[in-house]
Each structure stands twice: as C-alpha cells, then as structure tokens.
Amino acid sequence: xxxxxxxxxxxxxxxxxxxxxxxxxxxxxxxxxxxxxxxxxxxxxxxxxxxxxxxxxxxxxxxxxxxxxxxxxxxxxxxxxxxxxxxxxxxxxxxxxxxxxxxxxxxxxxxxxxxxxxxxxxxxxxxxxxxxxxxxxxxxxxxxxxxxxxxxxxxxxxxxxxxxxxxxxxxxxxxxxxxxxxxxxxxxxxxxxxxxxxxxxxxxxxxxxxxxxxxxxxxxxxxxxxxxxxxxxxxxxxxxxxxxxxxxxxxxxxxxxxxxxxxxxxxxxxxxxxxxxxxxxxxxxxxxxxxxxxxxxxxxxxxxxxxxxxxxxxxxxxxxxxxxxxxxxxxxxxxxxxxxxxxxxxxxxxxxxxxxxxxxxxxxxxxxxxxxxxxxxxxxxxxxxxxxxxxxxxxxxxxxxxxxxxxxxxxxxxxxxxxxxxxxxxxxxxxxxxxxxxxxxxxxxxxxxxxxxxxxxxxxxxxxxxxxxxxxxxxxxxxxxxxxxxxxxxxxxxxxxxxxxxxxxxxxxxxxxxxxxxxxxxxxxxxxxxxxxxxxxxxxxxxxxxxxxxxxxxxxxxxxxxxxxxxxxxxxxxxxxxxxxxxxxxxxxxxxxxxxxxxxxxxxxxxxxxxxxxxxxxxxxxxxxxxxxxxxxxxxxxxxxxxxxxxxxxxx
Amino acid sequence: xxxxxxxxxxxxxxxxxxxxxxxxxxxxxxxxxxxxxxxxxxxxxxxxxxxxxxxxxxxxxxxxxxxxxxxxxxxxxxxxxxxxxxxxxxxxxxxxxxxxxxxxxxxxxxxxxxxxxxxxxxxxxxxxxxxxxxxxxxxxxxxxxxxxxxxxxxxxxxxxxxxxxxxxxxxxxxxxxxxxxxxxxxxxxxxxxxxxxxxxxxxxxxxxxxxxxxxxxxxxxxxxxxxxxxx
Numbered sequence: 020x021x022x023x024x025x026x027x028x029x030x031x032x033x034x035x036x037x038x039x040x041x042x043x044x045x046x047x048x049x050x051x052x053x054x055x056x057x058x059x060x061x062x063x064x065x066x067x068x069x070x071x072x073x074x075x076x077x078x079x080x081x082x083x084x085x086x087x088x089x090x091x092x093x094x095x096x097x098x099x100x101x102x103x104x105x106x107x108x109x110x111x112x113x114x115x116x117x118x119x120x121x122x123x124x125x126x127x128x129x130x131x132x133x134x135x136x137x138x139x140x141x142x143x144x145x146x147x148x149x150x151x152x153x154x155x156x157x158x159x160x161x162x163x164x165x166x167x168x169x170x171x172x173x174x175x176x177x178x179x180x181x182x183x184x185x186x187x188x189x190x191x192x193x194x195x196x197x198x199x200x201x202x203x204x205x206x207x208x209x210x211x212x213x214x215x216x217x218x219x220x221x222x223x224x225x226x227x228x229x230x231x232x233x234x235x236x237x238x239x240x241x242x243x244x245x246x247x248x249x250x251x252x253x254x255x256x257x258x259x260x261x262x263x264x265x266x267x268x269x270x271x272x273x274x275x276x277x278x279x280x281x282x283x284x285x286x287x288x289x290x291x292x293x294x295x296x297x298x299x300x301x302x303x304x305x306x307x308x309x310x311x312x313x314x315x316x317x318x319x320x321x322x323x324x325x326x327x328x329x330x331x332x333x334x335x336x337x338x339x340x341x342x343x344x345x346x347x348x349x350x351x352x353x354x355x356x357x358x359x360x361x362x363x364x365x366x367x368x369x370x371x372x373x374x375x376x377x378x379x380x381x382x383x384x385x386x387x388x389x390x391x392x393x394x395x396x397x398x399x400x401x402x403x404x405x406x407x408x409x410x411x412x413x414x415x416x417x418x419x420x421x422x423x424x425x426x427x428x429x430x431x432x433x434x435x436x437x438x439x440x441x442x443x444x445x446x447x448x449x450x451x452x453x454x455x456x457x458x459x460x461x462x463x464x465x466x467x468x469x470x471x472x473x474x475x476x477x478x479x480x481x482x483x484x485x486x487x488x489x490x491x492x493x494x495x496x497x498x499x500x501x502x503x504x505x506x507x508x509x510x511x512x513x514x515x516x517x518x519x520x521x522x523x524x525x526x527x528x529x530x531x532x533x534x535x536x537x538x539x540x541x542x543x544x545x546x547x548x549x550x551x552x553x554x555x556x557x558x559x560x561x562x563x564x565x566x567x568x569x570x571x572x573x574x575x576x577x578x579x580x581x582x583x584x585x586x587x588x589x590x591x592x593x594x595x596x597x598x599x600x601x602x603x604x605x606x607x608x609x610x611x612x613x614x615x616x617x618x619x620x621x622x623x624x625x626x627x628x629x630x631x632x633x634x635x636x637x638x639x640x641x642x643x644x645x646x647x648x649x650x651x652x653x654x655x656x657x658x659x660x661x662x663x664x665x666x667x668x669x670x671x
Numbered sequence: 672x673x674x675x676x677x678x679x680x681x682x683x684x685x686x687x688x689x690x691x692x693x694x695x696x697x698x699x700x701x702x703x704x705x706x707x708x709x710x711x712x713x714x715x716x717x718x719x720x721x722x723x724x725x726x727x728x729x730x731x732x733x734x735x736x737x738x739x740x741x742x743x744x745x746x747x748x749x750x751x752x753x754x755x756x757x758x759x760x761x762x763x764x765x766x767x768x769x770x771x772x773x774x775x776x777x778x779x780x781x782x783x784x785x786x787x788x789x790x791x792x793x794x795x796x797x798x799x800x801x802x803x804x805x806x807x808x809x810x811x812x813x814x815x816x817x818x819x820x821x822x823x824x825x826x827x828x829x830x831x832x833x834x835x836x837x838x839x840x841x842x843x844x845x846x847x848x849x850x851x852x853x854x855x856x857x858x859x860x861x862x863x864x865x866x867x868x869x870x871x872x873x874x875x876x877x878x879x880x881x882x883x884x885x886x887x888x889x890x891x892x893x894x895x896x897x898x899x900x901x902x
Binding site for chain 2: 451
C-alpha cells in the first residue's frame with residue numbers, strides 16, 4: 020500500500036521523469052565518455068612522448084661516444100702541451116688555450132712542477148759590516164737619507180749583482196722614507212731595470228725586480244700618468260711571462276692581485292683565476308686523478324689527468340656542463356629536443372624523459388633527454404583528434420537515442436493517460452445511470468406501501484436512464500470501431516432534408532420541450548449527397564446533443580441544411596456557453612472534455628465530436644466550428660455533393 | 672428525534688431524485704444542489720448534519736467543494752459519492768476532509784446505514800469512556816478493558832485505538848493515520864500503521880483473522896466499526 024502511495028504521489032509530476040531519465044541517460048554516460056577521453060588523450064600523449072623518447076634513445080650512446088672522444092682529445096692535448104715545454108709554459112699554454120680552467124703540472128718523475136713554492140737561493144753572498152752600519156742608520160738612528168747614501172755606496176762597491184740589487188732596493192726604500200719618492204721610483208724602475216738584475220732573487224726566493232716594480236707603482240702619486248701606466252704594463256708583462264727566470268707561483272699570484280688593486284682593475288691578468296684555482300687545489304686534500312672526470316676535492320671543481328699523469332686538468336662544474344653541452348648539441352636533433360648533462364648527486368630536471376650514464380670518462384654524470392612539454396607530436400595529435408571525434412559521435416548518438424526514448428516514453432505515458440481517461444469516463448458515465456436505476460429499483464422494492472404515482476415516475480426515470488445508457492454504449496462502441504478502422508459505411512444518395520428530419524426525430528422529446536426551441540431550416544434545391552444515412556444521422560444527433568448540453572434552459576437551437584461551393588452543409592447553432600479559441604483547436608480530440616476539465620457542464624464522454632469528425636472524414640467531408648465564448652457555437656458538417664464528386668470515397 | 676438536515680450535491684437529476692425520496696422517507700430534511708457552486712453556497716448558507724457529495728460536478732468539482740467547506744471550518748460528516756473506482760481519487764477525497772465514500776452503483780441501504788452511524792456518533796462524542804464490541808476504552812485512564820479485564824496497550828496502540836474510536840465508521844487513509852498518530856516529523860511508512868493495526872487487532876478482535884472492528888479497505892486504509900448491528 021505504501022508503495023502504491025508513492026506511485027500515486029509520483030504520478031502527479033509524471034511529466035518530469037522522462038526528462039530526468041533522459042538527463043541521466045545522457046549526462047552520466049557523457050561524463051564517463053569525457054573522463055575516458057581525458058584518460059585516452061593523456062595516455063596517448065604519454066605514448067607519443069614515449070615513442071619520441073625511443074626514437075632519440077639511439078642518439079644518446081652516440082653522444083656519449085662523442086663526449087668520450089672529446090675528453091680523450093682534451094687529455095691528449097694536455098699531454099702534448101706538457102711534453103713540449105717546461106712546466107710553467109705548459110701551464111700557461113693549457114690555461115690560455117682553454118684546455119682547462121687550471122692545470123697542475125708534474126715532471127717526468129711525478130714531482131710537482133708547477134705551481135711550485137719559491138726556492139730559496141743557496142749561497143747568498145755575505146753582507147759586510149757596511150751593510151750593518153747602513154741598517155743601523157736606517158732603523159736604529161732613523162736617518163733615511165744617510166742610510167740611502169750608505170746603501171748607494173754599497174751598491175756601487177759590489178760586483179755581485181744580487182747584493183747590488185738588494186742595496187739598490189734598500190736605497191730606494193730609504194729614499195722613499197726620506198721623502199724623495201721620485202728618486203726612489205727612478206731607482207726602482209730604471210736602475211733596477213738593468214738586465215743584469217733580471218734574474219736576481221731575494222732571500223725568500225722571489226724575483227727582486229718584480230717586487231721593485233710593484234714598490235715603484237705603490238710609491239707613485241700620480242696613478243693616471245703615462246709613467247705609471249708604462250710601469251704597470253711592464254709588470255703585467257712580467258707576471259704573464261711564464262718563461263725563465265722562474266717566478267714563484269705565490270709571488271706571481273700576489274703581484275697579479277696587487278697590480279689589479281693598484282690599477283683599479285685596469286691591468287689584464289688572464290691567468291690569475293687559474294693560478295688561484297691551482298693553489299687552492301694544492302692546498303686541499305686531493306684524490307688521485309685519472310683519465311676520468313672526478314671530483315677534485317674542491318667543491319664544484321672536477322679533475323682529470325693526461326694519459327701519463329704529467330698534467331692534472333681542473334675544470335669548474337659549470338665549464339664541464341658547457342663543454343659537454345657544446346659537444347652534444349648536434350644538428351641531428353630537432354631544435355626543440357635538448358640534451359643536458361647532469362652532474363652526479365644532482366637531480367635531473369622533472370621534464371627529463373630519459374637518463375643515461377655519462378660513460379667511462381664521466382663517471383656518475385648522466386645524459387638526460389629533455390622533450391618540450393605540452394606539445395605532443397603531430398601523430399599524437401591526429402590520434403587524439405580521432406578519439407575526440409569518436410567521443411563526440413558517441414555523445415551525439417546517445418543524445419539522439421535518449422531523445423527518442425524519452426519521446427517514446429512520453430507517447431506511452433500519454434497513451435496510458437488516455438486509457439485512464441477512457442476508463443474514468445466509461446466508469447462514470449456508465450455507473451451514473453446504473454446507480455440511478457439501482458437506487459430507484461431498490462427504493463421501489465423496499466417500499467412498504469405502493470404509491471402508484473411515484474412508481475410511474477420512477478419507471479419513467481428508469482426508462483430515460485436506460486435510453487441514456489444505450490446511447491452511451493452506442494457511442495463507445497462506434498468510437499471503438501472507429502479506432503480500429505472497422506466501421507463500414509453503406510453509401511446511397513440521401514437528401515439532406517431527410518437527414519435533418521431523422522436526426523430531430525432521433526433527438527427525442529427534449530427538443531420539443533419548453534426548455535428548448537429548435538428551428539429546422541431546410542434550403543430548397545439542395546442536391547442529395549452520396550452518404551451512409553445512418554452515420555450522418557448519428558453525426559447530426561451528436562451535434563444536436565452538444566448544442567443541447569452546452570446551453571441553458573430556454574435555449575434556441577437552429578439546424579440548417581444548405582448547399583455551398585459544391586458541398587452540402589448541415590449546421591447546428593446554439594446560444595450556449597461557446598468555446599474559447601484554445602478549446603476550438605482541441606474540441607475534436609477524443610476525451611477532450613474529460614482530459615481538460617473534471618467539472619463538466621453536462622454528461623457525455625468526450626467522444627461525440629470525435630465521432631462526428633470521423634464520419635465527416637469518411638465522407639470526404641469535414642466538420643468545422645465557429646464559436647464565441649458566452650455567445651454560442653455553430654458546428655458545420657460539410658459533405659461534397661454528388662455532382663462535384665461523382666463517387667464519394669469508400670471508407671478505408 | 673429532532674429532524675436532521677441532509678444536503679445532497681449531485682448533478683444527475685434522476686439520482687438526486689432517488690436520494691432525496693429515500694432520505695426524506697427516513698425522516699431527514701433534505702436540501703439539494705445541482706452543481707458544485709450551488710452546493711457550496713447551500714452548505715455555507717445554513718447548517719446541515721450530513722453532506723452527500725458527488726465528485727464529478729459541473730462548475731466546481733467535489734474535491735474543491737470538500738476542501739472549501741473544510742476550509743470554512745464546517746465539520747459535518749461528508750460522504751463522497753464517486754463513480755471513480757480508482758483508489759487515488761478516493762484517497763485524495765479522504766485527505767481533503769471527506770469522512771467516507773460510496774462507489775456507484777451503491778446500495779441505498781448501506782448509504783443510509785452509514786449516514787445514521789455518523790449522526791448517532793455525533794450525539795455521544797464527548798464521553799470519557801468509549802465502548803465498542805465487548806471492550807471499553809477509558810480515555811482518561813488510558814486503559815482498555817475487555818469483558819472487564821484490563822488489556823495492556825502500548826502508547827502507540829492506545830493512540831491509534833483512540834484515533835479509530837473518535838472516527839468510528841469513517842474511512843481513514845494510512846497517511847491520515849500516520850500524521851495523526853505518529854506525527855509528521857517522524858519518517859515512517861504505511862507499513863508501520865499496518866504493523867500496529869495487526870498487534871491492536873490481536874488485542875481487541877474476537878477473531879483477528881476476521882476483524883470485526885478494524886476493517887481493511889483495500890488500497891486505501893482502514894475503517895473502524897463499533898461493532899453494533901447495522902441499521
């Protein structure tokens with residue numbers, strides 16, 4: 020019962036559920052298809068990428084070979100450089116030609132050859148008492164001028180170049196302290212610039228002349244002048260000269276830095292970085308170098324050795340990356356595909372599709388293939404487009420099916436409602452006379468005393484109800500036959516006046532009662548029609564019935580027959596309630612009346628006009644209505660005349 | 672017995688005539704109306720003790736008449752005359768405030784019996800104890816006695832029985848019963864009503880398989896009969 024409740028409850032909004040169903044049938048599968056499509060497209064992209072990766076996979080070993088060859092060549096070049104010249108020159112050559120960021124050179128016995136610490140010269144010439152006197156003057160007595168004179172004498176008095184140079188240096192120092200800077204500068208540059216002093220080392224093993232030049236630069240007040248620049252150039256040349264006389268690496272680095280400082284960066288010292296890197300490398304604990312690119316012990320610096328170990332090349336990580344990138348940037352790859360080298364212990368980029376070990380020369384390094392993201396290849400695109408089209412077609416097909424199904428369902432629903440209407444109408448229309456009859460019969464049977472007048476009254480009423488019942492059943496049956504297309508008509512020539520007469524006769528007494536004034540107007544000279552007389556009479560009776568039912572007492576009904584445009588017309592006019600324009604359109608539909616209104620102005624089953632229409636069509640004619648709400652209606656049945664249409668159509 | 676007024680709203684003249692004659696012969700004062708609008712006007716114009724209402728009426732259908740009459744606060748019993756055998760139509764009428772229904776073609780004896788039952792009940796509607804069959808329900812003490820012995824009732828059963836007794840003779844839909852006894856807030860189904868009715872029948876019916884008091888109206892609900900001989 021509760022289920023039934025639910026059903027009837029749902030029945031009130033029954034127009035909605037086919038729509039809902041269609042939505043479900045379309046929306047959910049559409050969502051599924053879209054999801055599926057998304058997955059497919061995603062997978063397709065991945066697959067396309069995979070195919071590209073596979074295509075390029077072959078390149079990576081090739082690139083690796085290239086890299087190996089490159090490093091081999093570099094090592095060989097280093098070896099060549101080491102073999103050709105002494106170590107400092109080899110250092111300079113390697114650095115200047117860009118073979119490495121820096122190198123460390125060893126000699127044939129494996130001893131460090133460059134950069135090397137200063138070598139303290141052996142057998143320093145003895146300094147006499149005069150030196151002591153001069154120093155006393157300079158430091159103890161603080162008499163720089165006198166000290167300078169003493170040093171000058173010493174310089175002149177000795178034939179030993181080293182002693183002379185040191186005396187000159189001391190003289191210049193004292194002159195500077197005495198305030199005669201120009202003289203000191205001249206002494207430091209010109210006098211000490213003589214070739215005999217070029218090789219002189221100071222007691223710490225440094226080149227004395229180079230220090231003197233730096234000192235001169237420091238003393239010079241005018242650091243913009245040509246003299247300053249000239250001396251600076253000369254010093255720059257000297258520090259860049261890796262030939263003999265050998266300058267200790269530490270002194271070279273110091274001079275280079277000072278030179279840069281004094282000239283405020285104007286001096287060009289290209290090998291300073293290499294010198295510093297080599298020095299740092301030598302100061303730190305360093306793993307053994309071999310032909311492979313390995314960590315050097317310095318952070319971010321890599322080392323590898325030439326084949327015989329004569330030179331260890333130092334390379335900064337960025338430099339390694341650039342070189343490798345330059346080597347592997349080959350024209351065989353399309354521009355959007357990039358190959359990168361990834362240092363050990365570094366994460367490859369997310370977009371890297373393929374990683375390959377860098378090979379024996381680059382242990383721990385990896386080669387990665389980078390494909391442009393988000394731009395699938397053309398083939399992938401075509402595939403995806405195909406999938407999209409399939410999905411669109413599926414969705415469209417589904418929608419069409421859903422619409423069709425919804426249409427069928429709605430039609431079915433309407434049919435069901437029609438059947439229900441029929442059932443309700445039949446039960447009401449048949450049961451009302453039946454219950455009247457039963458009520459009257461029961462009353463008569465149970466009456467204690469018989470009242471003749473009332474009995475006669477009841478019998479009359481029962482007869483009326485009986486007639487009504489018969490009429491209703493006739494109508495139902497003819498409608499039912501019509502529905503099945505079974506009714507056969509027998510055509511014969513019938514004068515319209517005859518039809519009008521028989522219809523009025525069949526209409527019964529009520530049309531002659533005081534409640535009704537029926538006028539029959541039969542035009543003269545109306546030709547007979549080829550028709551089934553009984554059917555036409557039924558139709559006209561139905562029209563008269565309607566006219567009666569939908570008018571109030573005192574009604575005036577007019578039945579006219581006339582000829583018009585080759586048609587014979589039978590028109591029934593009333594002065595009843597009339598029809599709204601909307602109702603006019605629907606009035607010939609079966610069950611129209613009960614379909615629209617439960618409150619009916621009169622009995623009937625809503626089939627009368629449907630039957631009239633059917634009969635009119637069976638006679639190749641038509642029925643039309645003109646109506647004004649509240650004023651009345653005129654229903655006109657028109658049938659082609661015999662002369663206009665020699666053979667009226669036989670019903671299907 | 673004072674004269675009772677019956678208002679009959681029916682558009683079929685023959686049926687109206689028959690009903691009128693019968694009710695008049697039973698001593699009722701009968702008023703009639705031929706369509707919904709006239710019927711509503713007649714019902715509102717003067718008091719009547721019983722209303723016979725056809726559903727398929729011109730102008731204003733029976734449901735509307737019923738709804739409008741109840742909306743005006745009139746509480747006379749309404750018996751629907753309906754040709755529509757479809758349950759949802761009957762349920763609809765009952766939920767709009769009708770008390771009972773007969774389906775056409777109906778037995779005039781049954782209709783008169785129902786009418787009498789409704790009118791008799793209105794006389795003793797205020798009693799504290801309500802007897803039925805061989806039982807008696809004490810409304811004040813919330814107790815049920817069967818041949819003098821107390822029969823224990825659950826709270827739900829008591830309320831259901833009291834509801835039935837107050838509406839003896841009326842056709843009650845499951846939804847009406849649910850709303851009145853269980854309340855609107857609780858989510859229950861008609862099954863709950865059926866279960867409670869089953870236990871109640873076991874307690875009050877002489878033979879629960881052939882219930883005398885709580886009668887099932889198929890597809891609609893229940894009708895409680897006091898168990899007196901029919902008139």
